Amino acid sequence: MTQAMTQATAQAATEPVIRVHGLRKQYGDKVALDGVDLEVNEQEVVAVLGPSGSGKSTLVRCIHQLETIDGGAMFLDGELLGYEAHRGGFRTLSESRVCVQRRRMGMVFQQFNLFPHWTVLKNITEAAVSVHGQTRRQADERARHLLDRVGLSDKADAHPRHLSGGQQQRVAIARAVATRPRVVLFDEPTSALDPELVGEVLQVMKDLAETGMTMVVVTHEMEFARDVADRCVFMADGKVVEEGPSDRFFSDPRSERLRAFLSRYSGERRSPVGLQEVSS
Amino acid sequence: MTATDTLPTRPDSVRPDAAAARPRFRPGRLASVVALAVVAVLVLLWAATNPRFEWPVVADLMFDPSVMSGLAMTLFLTVVCMALGTAIGTAAAAGQLSDFGPVRWTCQLYVGLLRGVPPLVQLIFWFNLAYLVPRLSVGFASWSVNDLITPLTAAIIGLSLHESAYMAEIIRAGIMSVDSGQRDAARAMGYSGRQTFWKVVFPQALRVIVPPSGSQFIALLKGTSLVSVITLTDLLYSVQIIYGRTYQVVPLLLVAVIWYLIVVTLLTLVQRRIERRLSRGYDRSTSTRARSLEGEPA
Numbered sequence: 064m065t066q067a068m069t070q071a072t073a074q075a076a077t078e079p080v081i082r083v084h085g086l087r088k089q090y091g092d093k094v095a096l097d098g099v100d101l102e103v104n105e106q107e108v109v110a111v112l113g114p115s116g117s118g119k120s121t122l123v124r125c126i127h128q129l130e131t132i133d134g135g136a137m138f139l140d141g142e143l144l145g146y147e148a149h150r151g152g153f154r155t156l157s158e159s160r161v162c163v164q165r166r167r168m169g170m171v172f173q174q175f176n177l178f179p180h181w182t183v184l185k186n187i188t189e190a191a192v193s194v195h196g197q198t199r200r201q202a203d204e205r206a207r208h209l210l211d212r213v214g215l216s217d218k219a220d221a222h223p224r225h226l227s228g229g230q231q232q233r234v235a236i237a238r239a240v241a242t243r244p245r246v247v248l249f250d251e252p253t254s255a256l257d258p259e260l261v262g263e264v265l266q267v268m269k270d271l272a273e274t275g276m277t278m279v280v281v282t283h284e285m286e287f288a289r290d291v292a293d294r295c296v297f298m299a300d301g302k303v304v305e306e307g308p309s310d311r312f313f314s315d316p317r318s319e320r321l322r323a324f325l326s327r328y329s330g331e332r333r334s335p336v337g338l339q340e341v342s343s
Numbered sequence: 344m345t346a347t348d349t350l351p352t353r354p355d356s357v358r359p360d361a362a363a364a365r366p367r368f369r370p371g372r373l374a375s376v377v378a379l380a381v382v383a384v385l386v387l388l389w390a391a392t393n394p395r396f397e398w399p400v401v402a403d404l405m406f407d408p409s410v411m412s413g414l415a416m417t418l419f420l421t422v423v424c425m426a427l428g429t430a431i432g433t434a435a436a437a438g439q440l441s442d443f444g445p446v447r448w449t450c451q452l453y454v455g456l457l458r459g460v461p462p463l464v465q466l467i468f469w470f471n472l473a474y475l476v477p478r479l480s481v482g483f484a485s486w487s488v489n490d491l492i493t494p495l496t497a498a499i500i501g502l503s504l505h506e507s508a509y510m511a512e513i514i515r516a517g518i519m520s521v522d523s524g525q526r527d528a529a530r531a532m533g534y535s536g537r538q539t540f541w542k543v544v545f546p547q548a549l550r551v552i553v554p555p556s557g558s559q560f561i562a563l564l565k566g567t568s569l570v571s572v573i574t575l576t577d578l579l580y581s582v583q584i585i586y587g588r589t590y591q592v593v594p595l596l597l598v599a600v601i602w603y604l605i606v607v608t609l610l611t612l613v614q615r616r617i618e619r620r621l622s623r624g625y626d627r628s629t630s631t632r633a634r635s636l637e638g639e640p641a
Contacts, residue, residue: 129527158536166533176528180546189542190532242533 078141079104080246080277081126087134088121088301095121097301098135103246106275110282110292110309114324118301119281120173123248126279127170128161139167140245166194169239169247173254175231177223177238183210184219187238195242202241209237213267229260233267240271247271249280265291285328289313297321400594404585405601413581414602420498420577421564427503428563429556432510437540439515450511457508463569465505470497470573494575502570506563513555517548550621557614561607578602 081103088096096118103109111119124130126137128145137144144164146153156164177186187209188202197205210216213233215226223231232252239247252268253261265284269291272278282288288295288309295312297305297320305318316322390396404410438450457465473488480486521544529539571580582595589595 124527127531129530162530162533162535165531168531170528170531172524172528172531174522174524176522176524178525178528178543178547190534193538193542194533238532 078138080107080140081279082138082141083122083126083135084137085135086122086125086132086137088118088125088130089133094301096125096132099298099301099303101296101303103277103279106277107294108272108278108280108292110280110288110295111298112282112285112288112295112324113298113304117298119298120250121301122298123170123250123279123281127168127248128165129170139164166190166242167245169242169244171232171235171239171247171249171252173251175223175228175235175255177231177235179223182220182222183215183226183234186223186234187241190238191242206237206241209241210234212270213237214263227260228256229263232256232264236264236267236271240276246277246279249278249282251281251283253282253284283328285313285325297324299324395593396597397591397594400591401597401601404582404595404598407585407598409576409581409585410578410598410602413576413578414606416576416581417564417567417578418606420502420567420570420575421560423499424502424506424567425560425563427499428506428510429514431503431507433514435507435511436514436518439511440518454508454511457504458512460505462501462505462566463572466497466501466569466573469501470494472497494570494573497573498567498570498575502563502566505566506559509559510556513559514548514552517550517552518544520551521547553614553617553621557610557617560614561610564606564610565603 079102081101083099083101086096086099086101087094099118099122101109101122111122113119121130125132126144132145136146142164143153145156145161147156147160177183178189181189184203184206187206188199191197191202191205192199207216207219210219213236215230215233215237218226218230218234223234226234236247236252249268253264256264261284265287268278268280268287272291280287280292289312290309292309295306295309296303297312297318299320305312305316305321307317312321313325316325391398435450435454438446439454441447441450460468470492472492476488478485479488479491525543525547526539529543534542567577568579570577571583574580576584578599582599586592586595
């Protein structure tokens with residue numbers, strides 16, 4: 064772990080936005096992440112694919128420090144996440160400094176997790192005001208702009224429960240980017256949606272990628288991974304089995320496991336037209 | 344006239360329409376309404392005609408100054424002990440949910456102990472605290488416990504601590520009812536632990552906390568009558584003093600009963616209002632998950 068940390072400091076000049084080294088995570092006896100390495104560069108969209116239980120959700124939850132880790136190290140813009148140097152070794156960071164680190168990342172959850180007791184507008188603005196110290200007016204202005212971009216400008220005063228799943232997730236994406244994070248982590252953002260609502264959410268994510276947002280997307284949407292992501296990472300049993308540029312990844316999978324995984328999906332491919340329809 | 348008379352003999356001759364259907368005649372319901380009405384009239388007649396109720400005395404003493412001051416004491420005790428109990432209970436609930444063992448075990452022990460001791464026993468115990476701890480010293484200051492523990496302080500301590508144990512359990516259940524994804528999302532937004540609790544978790548927990556807290560408040564109001572054993576002049580003890588002098592036991596108990604019922608009814612109305620306020624933004628009996636998966640915009 065120490066070695067990984069010194070290495071990273073030396074490379075600060077060409078430092079990727081996110082850098083994960085030998086990440087290990089265990090739940091009791093079960094190893095969820097078994098030495099995962101990952102780098103995400105500025106403005107890059109990385110899709111993380113893999114069968115259920117492969118550890119891909121755990122990976123993004125660890126990066127966002129919603130889980131404690133059992134080994135390895137993670138960096139955001141070269142800054143060590145969750146730990147600090149102390150007396151020649153390392154110790155866990157104070158809770159308040161972890162909060163400060165989290166504020167530079169956004170996260171979108173599978174179950175949306177909008178706050179049901181607040182209106183859509185307040186869901187988006189509250190962190191900007193109470194955590195980032197923006198004025199209510201600034202925050203409102205940005206929130207309305209974002210709502211317009213995700214096509215929900217008429218829903219500002221609605222409560223989340225009166226929105227469809229797809230609308231809720233679009234609000235959640237607006238909420239995640241409202242505070243201008245360095246990177247947005249998506250944890251299976253379309254897995255809880257009815258099939259006909261998936262397209263609208265993917266379209267918003269595609270738009271976001273086109274603005275140059277750095278994104279890590281855990282997903283089962285192969286179309287999205289191939290068409291929108293710059294790079295794909297395939298995980299199985301808590302390890303990264305294969306990674307590569309998206310076009311090569313799908314056309315020329317090298318490992319047997321990825322080939323088997325992709326062949327299972329090729330049958331149920333959704334028409335790429337679905338993406339285009341929503342954008343109009 | 345039964346329904347079969349009017350139904351068409353051939354089912355296809357008239358188009359069935361639920362809007363035109365008549366309710367069925369239900370003889371059981373009619374019989375029970377008659378029976379209940381008869382019982383109600385008999386009870387009212389008995390209450391009105393039995394001279395032992397001494398209704399004129401009830402009317403006369405309803406607003407007696409000592410009854411009024413007893414009622415004021417009962418309300419004062421209820422409000423103070425509920426406030427203290429809720430404050431201590433919130434702390435104990437947070438402690439029980441702490442990930443730090445020693446704090447958690449201490450709070451669990453506290454709740455277990457205070458919930459296990461009957462409130463009447465606690466009142467007598469606190470009233471007699473001076474036997475156990477004759478003097479209380481903090482630094483150079485020192486007090487005689489006999490001076491500190493009056494019927495009022497003993498009542499406030501005993502009822503507040505008893506209440507805090509129940510409130511701790513209610514608040515703990517409320518906090519645990521909030522989906523863990525809410526906490527994840529709040530932390531992911533960069534909220535501190537305190538902000539996460541007060542902005543996101545607690546407001547949602549309130550919906551679960553308020554209904555049983557209302558019942559607790561009402562139970563506490565009635566529970567204050569226990570303080571009559573340590574000679575604190577609450578509503579019950581005030582009427583006991585009067586009937587000890589005049590021997591009008593039944594009418595004076597009725598005075599107390601009527602006041603308890605009036606206050607409880609008012610509290611119930613307030614509770615309903617608060618519950619309705621808190622449920623804004625929620626649809627009754629529809630879970631987040633089920634609703635959002637349906638994906639129907641309202």
